[in-house]
Amino acid sequence: MKTSLILTLIGPDRPGLVSAVSACAGAHGANWMESRLARLAGQFAGVVRLEVDAAAADGLERGLLGLGEEGLKLAVVRTDVAAAAQPHLARLELVGHDRPGIVRDISAVLARHGVSIDALETACESASMSGEPLFRARAELAVPAGVVLAAVRSDLEALANELMVDLEFEEMADSAG
Structure with a gap:
């Protein structure tokens, strides 16, 4: 069974931030499903949805939160419910x-x-x-x-x-x- 992790992140903009997040996701077998990322007033901000096997979700979440050591502030929310289609x-x-x-x-x-x-x-x-x-x-x-x-x-x-x-x-x- 797959689980989606929605993460919000913000931190001082610098090269390699997306690479760090995607490397962490890849290390845990997660798929990068969708995102909105931007540089705003010198800060890097974004929302990302990753999809991962439910059994790997805890490890992925710990890994993502560990990116705080690189200056990123992150919040992670899990969802197992597929989004309802809008008419x-x-x-x-x-x-x-x-x-x-x-x-x-x-x-x-x-x-x-x-x-x-x-x-x-x-x-x-x-x-x-x-x-x-x-x-x-x-x-x-x-x-x-x-x-x-x-x-x-x-x-x-x-x-x-x-x-x-x-x-x-x-x-x-x-x-x-």
Whole structure:
């Protein structure tokens, strides 16, 4: 039987951090299933899902936590339950002048509709003409069965008008259901 270990990690960025984590995983027979890794303000941060035989999970977890000696702060969570397939996937893209609270406001609308954020990427960058800070966000969303996409879209568009941002919301073509 296989077990998934989800680990979060953060530490000062330097060459070899991914190599250290993947070497530990390989030494315990784990398979690197998926990850989100980034350098943020000089720190290396990430979330990784490893899959390993249940009998090897304890050793893998101890090995991963031992990487703390290399300056990584790690947390490990195990799960034996396969993730439930989501009936609908949607994508949200947003761009507008940066200001505090954009993520808070958008995520509140999504939560009110029971929509989960599967992946979120955000960035601030200078506008090409004015140089003013622009906020960009791209999210992949899991929409539960029974949620009316038109209602979610309507609430998001109303908020986009209030925030004065451009927003696109669409169902992804490869949605199940």
